[in-house]
Each structure stands twice: as C-alpha cells, then as structure tokens.
Amino acid sequence: xxxxxxxxxxxxxxxxxxxxxxxxxxxxxxxxxxxxxxxxxxxxxxxxxxxxxxxxxxxxxxxxxxxxxxxxxxxxxxxxxxxxxxxxxxxxxxxxxxxxxxxxxxxxxxxxxxxxxxxxxxxxxxxxxxxxxxxxxxxxxxxxxxxxxxxxxxxxxxxxxxxxxxxxxxxxxxxxxxxxxxxxxxxxxxxxxxxxxxxxxxxxxxxxxxxxxxxxxxxxxxxxxxxxxxxxxxxxxxxxxxxxxxxxxxxxxxxxxxxxxxxxxxxxxxxxxxxxxxxxxxxxxxxxxxxxxxxxxxxxxxxxxxxxxxxxxxxxxxxxxxxxxxxxxxxxxxxxxxxxxxxxxxxxxxxxxxxxxxxxxxxxxxxxxxxxxxxxxxxxxxxxxxxxxxxxxxxxxxxxxxxxxxxxxxx
Amino acid sequence: xxxxxxxxxxxxxxxxxxxxxxxxxxxxxxxxxxxxxxxxxxxxxxxxxxxxxxxxxxxxxxxxxxxxxxxxxxxxxxxxxxxxxxxxxxxxxxxxxxxxxxxxxxxxxxxxxxxxxxxxxxxxxxxxxxxxxxxxxxxxxxxxxxxxxxxxxxxxxxxxxxxxxxxxxxxxxxxxxxxxxxxxxxxxxxxxxxxxxxxxxxxxxxxxxxxxxxxxxxxxxxxxxxxxxxxxxxxxxxxxxxxxxxxxxxxxxxxxxxxxxxxxxxxxxxxxxxxxxxxxxxxxxxxxxxxxxxxxxxxxxxxxxxxxxxxxxxxxxxxxxxxxxxxxxxxxxxxxxxxxxxxxxxxxxxxxxxxxxxxxxxxxxxxxxxxxxxxxxxxxxxxxxxxxxxxxxxxxxxxxxxxxxxxxxxxxxxxx
Numbered sequence: 063x064x065x066x067x068x069x070x071x072x073x074x075x076x077x078x079x080x081x082x083x084x085x086x087x088x089x090x091x092x093x094x095x096x097x098x099x100x101x102x103x104x105x106x107x108x109x110x111x112x113x114x115x116x117x118x119x120x121x122x123x124x125x126x127x128x129x130x131x132x133x134x135x136x137x138x139x140x141x142x143x144x145x146x147x148x149x150x151x152x153x154x155x156x157x158x159x160x161x162x163x164x165x166x167x168x169x170x171x172x173x174x175x176x177x178x179x180x181x182x183x184x185x186x187x188x189x190x191x192x193x194x195x196x197x198x199x200x201x202x203x204x205x206x207x208x209x210x211x212x213x214x215x216x217x218x219x220x221x222x223x224x225x226x227x228x229x230x231x232x233x234x235x236x237x238x239x240x241x242x243x244x245x246x247x248x249x250x251x252x253x254x255x256x257x258x259x260x261x262x263x264x265x266x267x268x269x270x271x272x273x274x275x276x277x278x279x280x281x282x283x284x285x286x287x288x289x290x291x292x293x294x295x296x297x298x299x300x301x302x303x304x305x306x307x308x309x310x311x312x313x314x315x316x317x318x319x320x321x322x323x324x325x326x327x328x329x330x331x332x333x334x335x336x337x338x339x340x341x342x343x344x345x346x347x348x349x350x351x352x353x354x355x356x357x358x359x360x361x362x363x364x365x366x367x368x369x370x371x372x373x374x375x376x377x378x379x380x381x382x383x384x385x386x387x388x389x390x391x392x393x394x395x396x397x398x399x400x401x402x403x404x405x406x407x408x409x410x411x412x413x414x415x416x417x418x419x420x421x422x423x424x425x426x427x428x429x430x431x432x433x434x435x436x437x438x439x440x441x442x443x444x445x446x447x448x449x450x451x452x453x454x455x456x457x458x459x460x461x462x463x464x465x466x467x468x469x470x471x472x473x
Numbered sequence: 474x475x476x477x478x479x480x481x482x483x484x485x486x487x488x489x490x491x492x493x494x495x496x497x498x499x500x501x502x503x504x505x506x507x508x509x510x511x512x513x514x515x516x517x518x519x520x521x522x523x524x525x526x527x528x529x530x531x532x533x534x535x536x537x538x539x540x541x542x543x544x545x546x547x548x549x550x551x552x553x554x555x556x557x558x559x560x561x562x563x564x565x566x567x568x569x570x571x572x573x574x575x576x577x578x579x580x581x582x583x584x585x586x587x588x589x590x591x592x593x594x595x596x597x598x599x600x601x602x603x604x605x606x607x608x609x610x611x612x613x614x615x616x617x618x619x620x621x622x623x624x625x626x627x628x629x630x631x632x633x634x635x636x637x638x639x640x641x642x643x644x645x646x647x648x649x650x651x652x653x654x655x656x657x658x659x660x661x662x663x664x665x666x667x668x669x670x671x672x673x674x675x676x677x678x679x680x681x682x683x684x685x686x687x688x689x690x691x692x693x694x695x696x697x698x699x700x701x702x703x704x705x706x707x708x709x710x711x712x713x714x715x716x717x718x719x720x721x722x723x724x725x726x727x728x729x730x731x732x733x734x735x736x737x738x739x740x741x742x743x744x745x746x747x748x749x750x751x752x753x754x755x756x757x758x759x760x761x762x763x764x765x766x767x768x769x770x771x772x773x774x775x776x777x778x779x780x781x782x783x784x785x786x787x788x789x790x791x792x793x794x795x796x797x798x799x800x801x802x803x804x805x806x807x808x809x810x811x812x813x814x815x816x817x818x819x820x821x822x823x824x825x826x827x828x829x830x831x832x833x834x835x836x837x838x839x840x841x842x843x844x845x846x847x848x849x850x851x852x853x854x855x856x857x858x859x860x861x862x863x864x865x866x867x868x869x870x871x872x873x874x875x876x877x878x879x880x881x882x883x884x885x886x887x888x889x
C-alpha cells in the first residue's frame with residue numbers, strides 16, 4: 063500500500079450535512095483517520111437524504127451520505143450528556159484536528175470553545191465552518207448552501223439576462239466552503255509541524271462565496287459599476303474574455319445540449335470549417351469579433367441550425383477534432399457511464415458497503431504521484447466504530463462502554 | 474505573526490485557469506513568482522478593465538487573481554529562458570503550471586526534468602481534463618468545463634419554456650479546479666515536510682467539477698438517474714416548490730432554511746401575525762418541522778409558502794432578511810456581489826481589504842480572506858505586479874545575473 067499524505071493524523075469530526083463532511087472527506091481520502099461523532103437524537107439529515115436505493119431505509123442507506131463520508135469512522139455520542147461530553151474531551155485529547163459546522167455558539171455552549179479545546183490539547187487545530195463566522199454582529203445568523211449563494215452574489219451571477227436568477231441547482235457553497243476549509247486546515251497542519259503551534263480556523267461560508275466574485279466586486283470598487291445591470295447575467299454567453307460564438311445549443315434528443323465557445327480567431331475559423339460554412343468568415347456580420355458580438359442572435363440561430371439535428375456527443379467529437387472548444391452538457395449518468403475520459407482516468411471505482419452492497423463511488427480530482435488518495439472504505443454505519451474508538455482508542459472497559467450506553471451518553 | 478507558508482517559494486507558470494492557486498498560496502505567506510510572457514500574461518487581456526480602457530495594467534481579472542505575487546516576464550519557449558526557469562526552480566519548493574500536457578517536456582520544464590536534480594520539488598499541473606486520457610489535449614473554456622463536468626446539467630429553469638441549462642459565470646470552473654489544486658499542493662508539501670520527498674500533482678478540472686455536483690453524482694452512481702433542473706433551487710428527481718420570492722421593494726428573498734425548532738417557528742408566525750398577514754400559518758400541522766421542510770414536494774410546505782410569499786410581497790427585503798434570521802430562519806436576500814460592501818457585519822469582521830495601487834494614487838477595495846487563521850493570519854501583500862516589475866531584481870538577486878547580461882536577454886526578447 064502506498065503511503066498516505068495524512069497518515070497518522072486524527073480528526074474528531076463533529077460536522078454534519080455537507081460543508082463540514084466535504085472538508086473531512088478530503089482529509090480522509092488522503093489518509094487521515096476521520097471519526098464522525100454523531101448523535102442519533104439529532105441525526106445528520108444527510109443520512110435521511112435521497113437517494114436511498116429501493117427498499118432500504120435510513121440511517122445507513124443514503125447514497126449522498128455515503129459519497130461524502132467514505133473512508134471515515136462513526137461513533138455515537140451525546141455531547142449534552144455529561145458522560146458523553148467527558149468522552150468527547152478524551153477523543154479531542156488524542157486528535158490533531160476538530161472540525162465542526164454548527165451555528166456559531168454551539169461548541170461554546172458545550173464548553174468546547176477554542177480556549178477550552180486548547181486546554182484539552184494545546185496544539186489542537188480547531189476548524190469552524192459557520193455561515194457568518196464566529197465574530198461580527200450577525201454571527202448568530204445561519205446558512206444553508208443556497209443561503210450563502212444568494213447572499214454572496216453567486217446566485218445572481220447565474221441566469222438568463224431577462225429572467226430571475228437560475229442560481230445553482232445544488233449547494234455549490236457547501237462543497238466550496240469544505241474545500242476552502244481543507245486548504246486552511248492543511249496550511250495549519252504545516253505550521254503546526256514546524257512550530258508545534260495549533261490554531262483556530264474561523265471560516266464563514268458567505269465569505270468563502272464572496273471571494274469567488276472578485277472581478278465583479280472590483281468592477282464596483284474600481285469602476286463604480288454594479289453587477290446588476292442590463293444584460294447581466296449573460297446566460298451562457300461570454301462575459302470575459304469577450305468571445306462569440308459562446309453559448310449553449312440544442313441538439314437531437316431529450317434535454318440534449320452542447321456548449322460551443324470560440325475564444326480565438328483560429329477556433330472561429332475551425333468552427334466554420336466543421337459547419338461547412340466558410341463564407342461566414344467573409345460575412346460582414348461575422349468577420350470580426352466585434353461584428354460577431356453585435357450579431358450574436360443571428361450567429362447563434364445559424365449554429366443551432368447545425369446542432370439541432372445532431373447527437374451532442376458526435377457534434378462535440380467533430381468540433382473537438384478540429385480544435386473548437388465544445389462540450390456536451392453531461393449529467394451524472396453521462397459522466398459516470400458514458401464519458402471515455404473518465405473511464406480512462408478511473409473516475410469511478412467499486413466500493414462495498416454493508417447496506418448499499420457493491421456499488422460505485424466517485425474519484426478524487428487531485429492525483430498525487432507518491433501519496434495517492436484512497437477510496438476503498440465505504441461510509442460507516444451509524445455508530446459502527448463505537449467499540450474501536452471507545453475501547454481501543456479511549457481506553458473504556460467493556461463495562462464502561464455499556465454504562466455510557468445505559469446512561470444515554472451515546473445518544 | 475507570520476504566514477503558514479512563509480519562506481516557501483512558488484514558481485507560478487499558470488495561465489488564467491490556474492492563477493487562483495498561487496493567489497491562495499500567496500495569501501498564506503508564500504513568495505509567489507508569476508512567470509509571464511514578455512508581452513504579458515493572457516489574464517491581462519481579460520476584462521473588465523479600469524475605466525473600460527483595455528490595457529495590460531488595467532485588467533481587474535489580472536489584479537484580483539495575481540495580487541501579492543511578483544512578476545518575472547520571461548519567454549520560457551526560448552532555450553535561454555527555459556534555462557533560467559530551471560535555475561530558479563532550484564530555489565523553489567513548488568511549481569504550478571496549467572499547460573496542455575506535453576508542452577513543457579521539450580522545454581525541459583516538465584516534472585521529470587525539474588525534479589531530477591531536486592527530489593523535494595512539488596509540482597502541480599492543473600489541466601482541463603487531466604494529464605492522460607483521450608481528451609487530455611481537447612480545447613477548453615470555463616463554460617465547456619461546466620457543461621462536460623456536470624454543473625450545468627443541475628442549473629437552470631423549470632418555469633421558462635425551452636430554457637437551456639445555465640452555467641454560473643465568473644470563472645467558477647477555474648475556482649473549482651484551483652481549489653483541488655491548492656489542496657493537492659499543500660498535501661504534497663506536508664508530505665515533503667515529513668519525508669523530504671517531492672511529487673507531481675495532476676489535477677483535472679473536469680473531475681473536480683464532477684465531484685462538486687452533490688446529489689447529481691450519487692443518483693447517477695447508485696441508480697443511473699438524472700435530475701431535473703429547478704429555477705433557483707436544487708435539481709432533483711421530482712418537482713419541488715420555489716424558494717425565491719419577490720419583496721415589496723422589488724428584491725428577491727430566498728426562503729430555503731425554514732426554522733427548525735418549535736420556538737423559532739412560533740416566533741416567526743407571531744411576527745408575521747403582527748403584520749396582519751398570518752394566513753394559515755397557525756395551522757397545527759406546521760408545528761411539525763418535517764412538514765415545513767422544503768424540497769420534498771409536500772402539500773403542507775406548498776401551502777405554507779403561499780402564505781409566506783404574501784408576507785414577503787408586502788415587506789421590504791432587509792426586513793424579511795433580518796427579521797427572519799433573528800428568529801432562527803436561514804433566509805437571505807438575493808444580493809448582487811457588490812452589495813456586501815455596505816453590510817456592517819463584514820466590516821465588523823474586517824472582510825474587505827484595501828489594496829494600495831500606488832501608480833494610480835489610490836487604494837481599491839478587494840474581497841479578503843476566505844478563512845481567518847488565528848496563528849498564521851491570511852494576508853494581502855499588495856496589488857498584482859506590473860509586467861516584469863521584478864524581473865531584474867529576481868534575476869540579479871537570485872541568479873546573480875549582471876546588468877549587461879540582463880540587457881542582452883532583453884534585447885533578445887527573452888525577458889522584459
């Protein structure tokens with residue numbers, strides 16, 4: 063087995079839903095021992111989230127939970143029970159990292175704010191992902207992914223110009239806050255490795271979204287121009303760099319689309335060749351980029367005339383064979399089943415889960431030559447590692463563990 | 474206090490798709506040298522531009538993604554230029570690049586060449602589709618990535634006939650790929666700190682996008698099912714209730730994030746009752762948090778939203794937002810990005826930072842830290858560099874080049 067970059071790093075993972083578990087998925091994929099601490103009385107709602115393959119019931123059958131929690135362990139624990147809290151403190155004492163994404167006063171209310179965590183383990187790295195951060199007048203406000211997308215500006219920047227925003231059809235900011243938290247955690251791990259010093263990472267999901275709107279914000283602070291103006295958002299047309307054609311076009315088949323974008327004159331010339339319309343190169347409506355930008359409606363209609371009767375994959379192949387940036391709109395099944403690039407790169411892999419059985423899991427987009435990711439262990443059943451963690455790691459006796467359970471300390 | 478990456482030198486050979494990686498590392502304390510062509514990086518030609526005047530020093534895109542880096546203007550495609558990069562790489566811990574696979578090897582700048590004398594080098598290659606496979610050299614753009622990688626299939630409209638799938642704009646595929654590239658780079662650096670071993674990190678934007686579509690992937694992997702797009706809210710297998718509603722002042726409110734506790738729900742209903750708009754919200758069925766959950770195609774939620782929509786339509790956006798949030802509802806105003814500049818909460822946190830543009834005689838406000846690190850603070854070290862601003866200093870200080878040598882290189886078009 064190859065070495066893992068995070069071998070020997072233990073994470074007390076108090077997180078739930080998507081943002082926190084996405085952060086710890088990254089850590090677990092690269093070898094950290096991530097222990098999900100779950101309270102069955104306030105179950106992670108993603109354990110209840112679809113899809114649940116036919117005939118299976120929560121809490122162990124959710125495909126969504128399984129995807130974000132592979133390679134992790136799970137224990138049950140009620141932190142509001144004094145014995146549960148005591149056990150949690152013992153877990154923190156042997157962990158390198160604590161990750162949570164509760165609203166901003168929950169850990170304080172358990173007596174586990176950063177000062178207390180530090181008292182338990184002086185070099186702890188404490189990662190809090192909250193909607194608005196742990197300071198500021200609105201620190202008690204809360205978010206879901208769509209809340210953060212709406213506030214940060216990401217929702218407004220997705221849509222057709224004369225319609226309400228289309229926004230994001232999933233919690234983009236849950237994933238992205240998780241990635242940002244993972245970046246900060248890895249930086250903190252490096253600092254701790256060199257100095258022995260831990261720290262608190264205070265991540266606000268809305269702030270992590272606002273940094274993804276940089277040039278749009280600078281357009282206001284430098285030029286005084288609001289993003290909210292005629293023509294914005296541009297649908298699938300280009301904003302910057304200026305380009306035309308640049309749009310989505312209907313193809314043959316149900317909900318079949320292709321995106322075609324010509325960023326250079328060479329690509330535009332190649333498009334005209336593939337579509338067998340070399341005369342467009344001389345057509346005053348299309349000869350130059352400024353003329354194509356002025357006549358996008360006409361140009362898009364002509365291009366869609368070519369795509370409409372065509373299979374999107376065949377159209378994409380023909381365009382790409384000539385160097386035109388073109389991509390069909392692939393949905394999940396197209397990516398998982400029909401995408402030759404993904405097949406060649408081994409994007410999906412078999413996983414065996416006690417309830418879901420033999421099934422596919424997705425890839426890890428960062429391929430490290432010496433310390434590759436792992437994805438061999440499926441997500442844990444609720445509390446499946448109680449014996450390992452309480453007995454072996456924390457040193458409870460068999461009787462002690464039974465007492466915890468009887469007292470309600472495991473939730 | 475200092476940054477987590479203090480003392481780490483990074484050579485950044487990335488085109489626009491990967492320049493966010495180096496920016497993230499610079500804010501963590503790394504010394505990032507952006508190596509750009511003598512005629513200027515492609516990012517300098519991406520707008521918007523200051524005062525709408527296209528110019529290599531006026532691109533807001535360049536400013537944002539390269540703030541805090543140094544600029545070394547050098548032609549890596551000339552052998553003498555590539556040789557200088559090889560010499561500089563000896564002092565670097567990290568090299569970032571985003572060229573089409575195969576471009577760097579003939580220049581002697583690929584991982585094998587750079588790491589041969591320098592086993593602890595971390596090199597990260599961010600490419601559209603990864604460094605192998607049949608699409609490795611395919612042409613690409615941000616929109617093409619969001620189409621092929623899955624995000625577009627999840628985003629769009631269910632109430633606009635014939636509407637296409639829609640992409641989120643402002644270079645989001647660049648961001649998604651760059652996040653994974655930063656993760657891979659820092660993992661490799663951590664491993665190198667512990668073992669002295671460098672490695673090559675191969676990051677595919679295509680894979681990064683596909684891993685970022687949430688329910689889209691497990692439905693595909695477990696059931697082979699595709700999802701329907703829904704205006705302004707999550708895609709799913711079944712129709713769901715809208716979340717976005719217009720306010721009295723012509724804004725939109727996102728009502729996703731209904732209060733979960735009974736006490737919060739009662740507080741919300743009482744508040745709406747005070748406005749005389751309670752409708753049927755006191756229906757005992759809605760005391761069950763499960764009956765209030767959105768996205769499950771429930772009749773109870775549909776009726777609740779009809780009443781809430783009437784309340785929202787009669788109330789200004791900020792009143793709905795603050796009134797709801799202060800009573801436990803995770804509601805939000807749908808904002809244009811620049812509106813956050815006026816939100817006092819972000820001022821309390823010091824989120825926005827003023828970056829001095831000495832040549833313009835003014836400072837300009839930028840979005841700041843995506844995370845606050847207590848021991849190694851995120852730091853914005855100045856604006857993006859002018860073209861070749863640090864060429865002479867770096868080549869003189871680090872490689873010992875003399876003034877006549879610099880003049881000769883400039884005359885040959887190798888540096889600027």
